[in-house]
Amino acid sequence: MISKAAVPALMWCVFAITTGEFVIAGILPDVARDLAVSVPAAGLLVTAYAIGMIAGGPVLTALTARYPRKPLILVLLGIAAAGNLASALAPAYPVLFAARVVTALVTSTFFANAVVIAVSAAAPGRQASTVSRLVLGMNLAMILGAPIGTFLGAGQGWRAPFLAIAACCAIGLLLVGRLVPDVREATPATSAVAELRVFRRGDVLLAIAVTAVANAGLLMVFTFFAPLVTEVTGFAAGAVAVLLLVYGVGAVAGNVAGGRLADRAPMRSQLGLLAALAAALPATWALSGSPAATAVMVFVLGALGFSVIPGMQARVLSSAAAAPTLAMAVNASAYQLAAAFAAWLGGRVIDGGLGLRALYLVAAAVTVAGIGVSAYAWTRDRARTTEPATPLQEGSK
Missing domain, CATH: 1.20.1250.20 (MFS general substrate transporter like domains)
Known part of the structure; x- marks a missing residue:
């Protein structure tokens, strides 16, 4: 201790x-x-x-x-x-x-x-x-x-x-x-061999996949944050820093609340928060013409986006208890890969003629895919009756 x-x-x-x-x-x-x-x-x-x-x-x-x-x-x-x-x-x-x-x-x-x-x-x-x-x-x-x-x-x-x-x-x-x-x-x-051996476990790979897929949608919006709020909503360029601060404050609030929720019911809270994020993204699309409403939604997106991260990190630790350090490092890399994919996909959406505003809807679709991966992970957890449940898994039931 x-x-x-x-x-x-x-x-x-x-x-x-x-x-x-x-x-x-x-x-x-x-x-x-x-x-x-x-x-x-x-x-x-x-x-x-x-x-x-x-x-x-x-x-x-x-x-x-x-x-x-x-x-x-x-x-x-x-x-x-x-x-x-x-x-x-x-x-x-x-x-x-x-x-x-x-x-x-x-x-x-x-x-x-x-x-x-x-x-x-x-x-x-x-x-x-x-x-x-x-x-x-x-x-x-x-x-x-x-x-x-x-x-x-x-x-x-x-x-x-x-x-x-x-x-x-x-x-x-x-x-x-x-x-x-x-x-x-x-x-x-441990050792390098012992740490690498943990990736034979499907639940470890699945937990890392959840991080990569479930975060990609919001990361797409964050990558193109400045042009979204200036060109779509009409904020002045000088307002971008203030809106990023609003987003960051929301991220702090969501991170603290998400950690507490994940302690109580990790998978239920993760699915619920991802569903709320998937709903908030098209809501932001619908309200993007209003500066006041967009400012509110920036806070909401920051809060929901970061509320899922503590539970995802804890799930990787729980799944890779025998070799948690390498799993956490790979999980961080998965987040970076999600950011790279989000930037690439967002660029394709814009270059394809759909326009900046469509990013909110595409991001929502990617988040729904993250919900699907998370739901599959939860189903596998509930079906595994031969292995002892971890405290995190018990909280999800």
Whole structure:
């Protein structure tokens, strides 16, 4: 059992590392201008980070599975701090690109180990709400870290946010070293082979598939958020940042509520929340001509979209109890793949002549597919009478 202060310490670290992922979007023009590259080339820094998480995260997690978790996350935090410091000091675009890739490589592995450590301290039936506290670190990175980093970059130059993030990671090192005890007995190290063996289990693969499919619809809307609210609804460009804040506040509220609901009835709440999201998307389509109604629906979409994440993460942990760390890293990669697919499909919808507004309806259809995958997973759970039920599964019945 770890101390109550350990989870907030880990949440701070998640906030710091995730801010490093998000902040680049707000300073891209400054990076491009200072390093004498085009804005599209600077945009590849975002792609590089995603690729690092998708491909590198699971590989690094498997290779480090045999190491004790606390020393491992301290090393990962140190790499994150060094990667952001290297980004701040990068003399040329290739150096910045390499620093972003290195930083991305440790992100999924750190988050996976942090979740496993935090859940080891959770009381029975409180796994999902514990996960939601770490996800809250991501929410805060979105609604506080990225805007503050953008503001800092505007006033002090694009290198300043990376210096600040490196300092936050260094603070995280001190917090983890002081507040997170060694948890070798509660979360024993495994091996790469043992971690990979867990993917023979159909329920693990199904849990990860739920993450990929069920999140793709909303991610499509989020990818094209700015043109949707400006070109379809008619908001001024300056209102986009405010609406993103509204979305982020909704995400925080939904994350907290979703974690509590998932503790009580994981699959029932997941299906219900996904159904509400599938209904909210066409409602947003219908109301998209009204700025006031759209602002309300932005909050609703943020809340519903993030309400399902704690339960999905907890389900992966429950399904992959023998090797949870790699499963969590692969689950994070599945989320990134969902984002990549959402961007591709959204682009096809727009280029196909259906227009921006149709994204809401296509996103609803994709979410319905996510409901189908989730319902199939629940049916399999209920049909498995020969295996002992986990606390999460018992709560779903």
